[in-house]
Amino acid sequence: MNSFLSILWKEIIHIKRERRIAVIVFTFPLIMTILYGYAISFEPKNVPTGLLDFDNSTKSRELILSLSSSKYFIIHRVSSTDEIYRRIIQGEIKCGIVIPPDFSRKEKMASIQVIIDGSDPNLGKGILKNIQSFFIPSQVNTRFLFNQRMVSSNFYVPGIIVVLITIIGVIITSHSIVKEKEQGTFELLSTTPVSSTSLILGKILPYAIISLIDVFLITGFARLIFSIPVRGSLLSLFLNTSLFLLPTLSIGVTISTLSKTELTALFASFIIITLPSILLSGFVFPVENMPGWLQIVTQFLPATHFLKIVRGLFLKGINFFPAEGFTLLGLGFLYASIAIVSSGKRVK
Amino acid sequence: MQSSNEFIIETFDLTKRFGDLVAVSNLNLRIKKGEIFGFLGPNGAGKTTTIRMLCGILLPTSGTGIVAGYDIVKEPEKIKSKIGYVSQRFSLYQDLTVYENLYFYAHLYGITGGEAKKKIEKMIEIAGLKGREKALTMHLSGGQKQRLALVSALIHEPEILFLDEPTVGVDPITRKEFWDILRGLADRGYSLIVTTHLLDEAYKCDSLGFMHRGKLLAHGTPDQLTENGKHTLEETFVRLVKGNE
Numbered sequence: 056m057n058s059f060l061s062i063l064w065k066e067i068i069h070i071k072r073e074r075r076i077a078v079i080v081f082t083f084p085l086i087m088t089i090l091y092g093y094a095i096s097f098e099p100k101n102v103p104t105g106l107l108d109f110d111n112s113t114k115s116r117e118l119i120l121s122l123s124s125s126k127y128f129i130i131h132r133v134s135s136t137d138e139i140y141r142r143i144i145q146g147e148i149k150c151g152i153v154i155p156p157d158f159s160r161k162e163k164m165a166s167i168q169v170i171i172d173g174s175d176p177n178l179g180k181g182i183l184k185n186i187q188s189f190f191i192p193s194q195v196n197t198r199f200l201f202n203q204r205m206v207s208s209n210f211y212v213p214g215i216i217v218v219l220i221t222i223i224g225v226i227i228t229s230h231s232i233v234k235e236k237e238q239g240t241f242e243l244l245s246t247t248p249v250s251s252t253s254l255i256l257g258k259i260l261p262y263a264i265i266s267l268i269d270v271f272l273i274t275g276f277a278r279l280i281f282s283i284p285v286r287g288s289l290l291s292l293f294l295n296t297s298l299f300l301l302p303t304l305s306i307g308v309t310i311s312t313l314s315k316t317e318l319t320a321l322f323a324s325f326i327i328i329t330l331p332s333i334l335l336s337g338f339v340f341p342v343e344n345m346p347g348w349l350q351i352v353t354q355f356l357p358a359t360h361f362l363k364i365v366r367g368l369f370l371k372g373i374n375f376f377p378a379e380g381f382t383l384l385g386l387g388f389l390y391a392s393i394a395i396v397s398s399g400k401r402v403k
Numbered sequence: 404m405q406s407s408n409e410f411i412i413e414t415f416d417l418t419k420r421f422g423d424l425v426a427v428s429n430l431n432l433r434i435k436k437g438e439i440f441g442f443l444g445p446n447g448a449g450k451t452t453t454i455r456m457l458c459g460i461l462l463p464t465s466g467t468g469i470v471a472g473y474d475i476v477k478e479p480e481k482i483k484s485k486i487g488y489v490s491q492r493f494s495l496y497q498d499l500t501v502y503e504n505l506y507f508y509a510h511l512y513g514i515t516g517g518e519a520k521k522k523i524e525k526m527i528e529i530a531g532l533k534g535r536e537k538a539l540t541m542h543l544s545g546g547q548k549q550r551l552a553l554v555s556a557l558i559h560e561p562e563i564l565f566l567d568e569p570t571v572g573v574d575p576i577t578r579k580e581f582w583d584i585l586r587g588l589a590d591r592g593y594s595l596i597v598t599t600h601l602l603d604e605a606y607k608c609d610s611l612g613f614m615h616r617g618k619l620l621a622h623g624t625p626d627q628l629t630e631n632g633k634h635t636l637e638e639t640f641v642r643l644v645k646g647n648e
Contacts, residue, residue, distance in 0.1 A: 057510060057511075057513050058510070058511050058513075061507055061510035061511050062511075064507070064510075065496065065499065065507050068498070068499060068503060069496070069498060069499075072498045073498065238492075238494065238497075239490060239492040239493070239494040240494045240496060242460070242494060243490060243494040243495075245460045246458050246459075246460055246486065246487075246488040247483060247508070247511045247512065248480065248483040248484050248511070248512065248513075249511050
């Protein structure tokens with residue numbers, strides 16, 4: 056216990072004296088939240104659109120006016136279908152709309168031709184959806200729950216919390232251990248009677264607390280800047296974050312005990328945890344759309360489960376997540392055991 | 404001290420292999436209590452590997468040794484409170500002050516409260532760092548850092564002090580001062596194991612071991628190895644190395 060407290064005390068002094076850590080901990084989340092919050096959006100807006108009007112009637116002009124006054128399209132008049140194809144190939148426009156000569160005469164079955172650049176399928180579908188909304192009178196009475204206005208930042212910003220905490224947690228934990236190896240202080244520590252368990256616990260506890268503070272910091276930013284709803288309780292956020300930190304920081308410890316230099320540790324963290332947490336956790340691509348074997352892989356990422364928790368807590372106001380909570384606890388046990396075994400072998 | 408044996412360190416066919424490389428081969432060493440033992444040999448001779456095994460931080464491939472009464476294979480953790488270690492590289496925390504480094508190591512060894520305070524003050528005095536307690540370690544001179552590393556390893560009053568090339572990159576005057584401190588410690592009953600490849604330092608040791616390519620080629624007092632001054636140590640070692648090649 057005594058040696059654990061000594062390590063903890065020393066680590067707090069390091070944090071107080073190293074300005075880099077303060078920068079990572081406090082400005083990094085703010086910048087990232089703003090960058091990602093604005094950048095990640097799958098709503099196609101201001102799409103350059105070629106428009107060919109063969110009808111040239113009051114009705115068609117009304118349609119064009121409503122298209123161009125919406126935030127979705129920027130209308131470029133074109134003179135032929137060939138021009139639409141040519142300009143799509145050149146990348147000047149993303150889609151083309153052709154209004155047929157009989158547009159104003161046919162009441163119900165007016166057939167509009169739409170040509171869309173399908174090289175980015177998500178963007179293409181989004182554009183199509185927006186165009187359709189101008190024509191098909193809605194017969195399906197739809198109501199979106201939880202995110203009524205379908206604001207994509209409401210969905211993505213909680214995900215950013217998960218990704219950022221994963222990155223910060225893993226990187227600063229592995230930094231704190233590998234730095235001691237590089238500076239040779241670890242060798243000296245290993246000649247003292249300190250056990251690897253109190254060494255590692257003493258080293259990660261301060262960073263666990265910092266990560267917890269960061270969760271609340273990012274939540275605050277998200278509320279202020281993007282008006283993200285936080286419908287669940289903050290206590291539940293605190294408890295679930297703690298559950299998430301155990302497996303995540305354990306991975307950071309394992310990486311750092313197996314790496315000799317900070318560069319190796321950074322690179323390993325990127326490949327093993329950062330990239331999968333962004334691509335496979337459901338942050339960007341839904342886990343349900345992945346092939347079965349990959350879905351199994353995603354279950355071993357703490358971020359996958361924490362993402363469900365954070366989204367449920369923010370958007371749906373759920374406070375209890377027994378399934379995800381137990382899974383995180385299990386993963387925590389698994390990764391902490393790996394961390395203790397690997398550090399026992401390599402550190403000593 | 405646990406052992407009534409006059410040897411503080413004894414090894415029995417101590418061997419360490421890293422893959423195909425035999426770093427230390429069938430080493431049989433005996434080091435007496437309260438003496439300065441000089442471990443000599445060129446770089447890569449196996450001195451550091453041997454010291455790491457004796458400190459209990461590296462397991463031997465075969466053979467064993469008794470350090471301060473404990474077996475290095477069976478009880479490496481028990482050895483750790485009996486030894487102090489000063490490594491080749493300066494390995495205290497540069498962003499901690501002199502006092503904080505000593506405070507940290509005192510607490511790691513379970514020394515707390517008033518006892519810790521007294522010991523830290525004593526160590527600062529031995530190191531000649533009075534008045535520099537609040538200085539960040541990174542701002543100390545080379546000699547001051549080296550003395551701080553030495554007293555950090557002494558704070559728990561170990562029986563044995565291991566020093567791995569402690570005077571590398573230090574000017575001659577500072578080196579002499581450092582050896583005066585080491586001699587003072589030996590006079591007070593500490594056993595010191597010092598690795599070096601500087602022959603002038605070898606003459607200051609009570610006994611010597613000369614290693615080359617993992618083997619102990621010679622073991623004895625400087626007088627024995629030079630046949631009471633008939634040869635220099637250098638001549639002796641050149642002859643031994645040629646015989647081993």
